[in-house]
Amino acid sequence: MLDAIGASPHGLRLPDRAELSSIFPRLAIDQADAAEIIEGWPSPTKDPEIWWLLERAYHALVSDLGGIEPLRWPNLPPEFGATGRFFYVYLFLAALGDVRAWHERRGIPDDVSWTTLADLGRNLTRDRRLLGDSGLRTSAWLTLHFRGVIYALGRLQFNLSRFQEGPALGIHIPESGPLSPEACDASFRWAQEFFPAHFPETPWRVGMCYSWLLDDQLAEYLDERSNIIRFQRRFRIVGEGSNGDAEILRFVFKRIAPDIDELPQRTKLERAIVAHLRAGRHWRNRTGWLPL
Numbered sequence: 001m002l003d004a005i006g007a008s009p010h011g012l013r014l015p016d017r018a019e020l021s022s023i024f025p026r027l028a029i030d031q032a033d034a035a036e037i038i039e040g041w042p043s044p045t046k047d048p049e050i051w052w053l054l055e056r057a058y059h060a061l062v063s064d065l066g067g068i069e070p071l072r073w074p075n076l077p078p079e080f081g082a083t084g085r086f087f088y089v090y091l092f093l094a095a096l097g098d099v100r101a102w103h104e105r106r107g108i109p110d111d112v113s114w115t116t117l118a119d120l121g122r123n124l125t126r127d128r129r130l131l132g133d134s135g136l137r138t139s140a141w142l143t144l145h146f147r148g149v150i151y152a153l154g155r156l157q158f159n160l161s162r163f164q165e166g167p168a169l170g171i172h173i174p175e176s177g178p179l180s181p182e183a184c185d186a187s188f189r190w191a192q193e194f195f196p197a198h199f200p201e202t203p204w205r206v207g208m209c210y211s212w213l214l215d216d217q218l219a220e221y222l223d224e225r226s227n228i229i230r231f232q233r234r235f236r237i238v239g240e241g242s243n244g245d246a247e248i249l250r251f252v253f254k255r256i257a258p259d260i261d262e263l264p265q266r267t268k269l270e271r272a273i274v275a276h277l278r279a280g281r282h283w284r285n286r287t288g289w290l291p292l
């Protein structure tokens, strides 16, 4: 399949090393990751196989600027070492100029552009913490950022998406402090101005969210005034959802398949998650929508 894609006719260019000291902080890439990224820096002569893949992935990514479906590509096998673990970082660095130009053509303010793309660094930090090793595994999610279809607008992120056959804005909640109703109101107001101004061709009338945060069972444990409960009350829930045990454990405890007897029990939510699972019950990811 990759053979059919071919390399980009425009050629692949990674940023010059001299530019990296200004690019890394803007992408929230911390010093530990920056050092490893530079150490594994690929070249066509040193890493012909990786370079071959990189050219094709780059071509597929930048030919689909504005594409709303996440591009799901596999991680490289461990024998490719750090260069393989950071493969998708090199891909996104190669596409940085393309997505920045796309943002400029759409009139996206510079601060929104950089804040949005800085999710790259945050995901590197998250993956290191979650998996105990450096590298980027959340590449499908970031193909939205580097094709210009997701934007960080204050507390929430919004992506161009579809819901029930029509255009919709996907709503995402990054981990960045409390989910206060005021901050959410401000984000929704911003989105209502931002998308008609920068993407006037599509009339988005609904927002939708798929998350453990919308599980109505949380109301059995959290106060009515809690930010999570107030957030979920904004949405009309549809469908049955799916098992959300893995997601809630990953997002709240930053662990994959933990022993629940060893989890911290400091907050109401932490205690709720464990009590619920000990009772033999399950958490759910639910889908909700709201008019915009």
Ligand SMILES: CC(C)(COP(=O)(O)OP(=O)(O)OC[C@H]1O[C@@H](n2cnc3c(N)ncnc32)[C@H](O)[C@@H]1OP(=O)(O)O)[C@@H](O)C(=O)NCCC(=O)NCCS
Binding pocket: 173, 174, 175, 176, 177, 178, 179, 180, 210, 211, 212, 213, 222, 225, 226, 227, 228, 229, 251, 252, 253, 266, 267, 268, 269, 270
């Ligand atoms: C979404 C989020 C910001 C909500 O936090 P919040 O605004 O503090 O939420 P609430 O006011 O409803 O908190 C209610 C209780 O749960 C606790 N709580 C909420 N989120 C928590 C978390 N991630 N870890 C531990 N405890 C948490 C609060 O401390 C509070 O308990 P307390 O009264 O004992 O202190 C937070 O859970 C978070 O950052 N999650 C990670 C991102 C995420 O999951 N995104 C969705 C992906 S699908």
